[in-house]
Amino acid sequence: MKYTLLFFSLLLSAVLAPNMTAQDALNAGPTDPRIAAALKEVSAERIRANIEKLVSFGTRSTLSAQDPDSIAKGQGIGAAREWIKSQFEAYSKDCGGCLEVKTDNFVEQPADRIPKPTEITNVYAVLKGTDPESAKRIVLVTGHYDSRNSDNFNVTDAAPGANDDGSGTAVSLECARVLSKLKFPGTVIFLTVAGEEQGLNGSKHFAQMAKQQGWNIEAVLNNDIVGGNRGEGQDAGVVRVFSEGVPAAADDKELKMIRGLGGESDSISRQIARYVTQVDRTYNPGVRPVLVFRLDRYLRGGDHYSFNQQGYGAVRFTEFREDFNHQHQNIRTENGVEFGDLPKFVNFDYVAKVARLNAAALASLAAAPAPPGNVRILTKELQNDTTLTWEASPLATSYEVVWRATTEAEWDHRQDVGNVTKASLPQSKDNAIFAVRAVDKDGHRSPPVVPVPER
Numbered sequence: 001m002k003y004t005l006l007f008f009s010l011l012l013s014a015v016l017a018p019n020m021t022a023q024d025a026l027n028a029g030p031t032d033p034r035i036a037a038a039l040k041e042v043s044a045e046r047i048r049a050n051i052e053k054l055v056s057f058g059t060r061s062t063l064s065a066q067d068p069d070s071i072a073k074g075q076g077i078g079a080a081r082e083w084i085k086s087q088f089e090a091y092s093k094d095c096g097g098c099l100e101v102k103t104d105n106f107v108e109q110p111a112d113r114i115p116k117p118t119e120i121t122n123v124y125a126v127l128k129g130t131d132p133e134s135a136k137r138i139v140l141v142t143g144h145y146d147s148r149n150s151d152n153f154n155v156t157d158a159a160p161g162a163n164d165d166g167s168g169t170a171v172s173l174e175c176a177r178v179l180s181k182l183k184f185p186g187t188v189i190f191l192t193v194a195g196e197e198q199g200l201n202g203s204k205h206f207a208q209m210a211k212q213q214g215w216n217i218e219a220v221l222n223n224d225i226v227g228g229n230r231g232e233g234q235d236a237g238v239v240r241v242f243s244e245g246v247p248a249a250a251d252d253k254e255l256k257m258i259r260g261l262g263g264e265s266d267s268i269s270r271q272i273a274r275y276v277t278q279v280d281r282t283y284n285p286g287v288r289p290v291l292v293f294r295l296d297r298y299l300r301g302g303d304h305y306s307f308n309q310q311g312y313g314a315v316r317f318t319e320f321r322e323d324f325n326h327q328h329q330n331i332r333t334e335n336g337v338e339f340g341d342l343p344k345f346v347n348f349d350y351v352a353k354v355a356r357l358n359a360a361a362l363a364s365l366a367a368a369p370a371p372p373g374n375v376r377i378l379t380k381e382l383q384n385d386t387t388l389t390w391e392a393s394p395l396a397t398s399y400e401v402v403w404r405a406t407t408e409a410e411w412d413h414r415q416d417v418g419n420v421t422k423a424s425l426p427q428s429k430d431n432a433i434f435a436v437r438a439v440d441k442d443g444h445r446s447p448p449v450v451p452v453p454e455r
């Protein structure tokens with residue numbers, strides 16, 4: 001009797017999914033105490049100091065001064081760039097040289113918003129993974145350190161850019177500071193780019209370089225306008241996470257498959273967006289991600305798109321409600337209304353919470369095993385069940401199948417299938433979207449991979 005029961009319960013757990021609620025399924029990730037401790041180190045005060053320092057350079061217009069004199073005087077984008085570099089170097093010194101601080105430097109030729117050949121410099125720090133194979137897997141956080149005022153071509157008047165995008169730059173810096181104290185099997189890159197306001201020039205160059213050099217970037221988190229502007233209508237309890245549906249880089253064959261199978265909401269970028277909600281439920285950083293299933297806001301663009309165009313999964317974090325009087329504006333008061341992107345409109349506690357959410361996502365991804373490779377769903381025969389196969393992920397000790405109804409936004413079922421590379425479930429593949437993720441011995445989870453049909 002006892003053995004029958006035991007056998008039955010094993011059978012249940014192996015074959016039938018326990019009926020978990022959506023929230024249970026997402027909330028199931030165990031907390032990594034090292035990551036939780038690092039998140040506590042994120043400081044709103046440091047973020048405030050960093051944003052105020054960025055504002056002190058007067059303007060960070062990509063077209064502004066970067067000659068040695070201006071750098072020495074602390075004015076213009078050149079001074080901002082040198083200061084960011086010095087910050088990364090200081091963090092590296094504190095962790096025994098664990099960060100490699102680098103620049104990606106190029107001259108952009110004249111275009112609509114670039115009147116003359118202009119040097120653009122991306123500054124970044126690399127926290128290299130500890131496992132030789134996993135170190136090739138990269139997760140990246142970015143913000144743009146350039147700013148502008150009302151006139152793109154005005155390079156002398158103040159362009160404080162405290163929120164746009166001092167806040168995102170501060171997130172990259174603070175993530176570097178707190179995560180450099182940890183070690184992960186995967187690599188983390190902390191990036192700050194320029195030329196965003198001229199047409200995403202910096203990120204475009206960086207993403208193209210990554211693609212050309214064959215970098216395996218698994219996720220890009222772009223923070224742009226995460227200052228939590230203190231105006232009316234703001235919801236400081238949430239942050240929007242934008243993600244593309246149909247990938248910009250999909251070829252005709254991929255588009256045909258997306259159309260045929262209802263894959264419009266299962267791009268790599270969207271899996272990263274869903275991963276962020278999972279991380280939020282695990283670490284509770286104090287700001288809830290609100291997933292927005294579109295590339296970006298109307299008439300607006302951002303650096304994540306540069307990575308999407310190269311086929312990388314990338315999402316954008318932006319505060320819930322933007323105040324356009326405090327973006328791209330000369331500092332002035334008109335009819336009692338204050339204009340200008342000044343630090344006094346930034347909610348530094350909010351930026352710190354967004355930084356915690358980013359750091360939690362970066363750390364969880366870098367700690368996780370690689371996603372399972374070559375995930376397939378068997379469709380050779382007409383059957384009312386679902387069989388999935390995949391290639392083992394080196395650091396994984398088990399795998400989970402997750403699924404949701406085709407009309408659901410987030411994964412709401414999961415089943416641990418053990419350390420195998422094939423699993424069958426009694427649910428019909430025609431009624432749900434399935435995916436497989438790799439799990440390591442400590443419960444770190446990879447992003448789930450949606451299968452390709454095997455005919």
Ligand SMILES: [Zn+2]
Nearest residue numbers: 164165224225
């Ligand atoms: Zn921006």
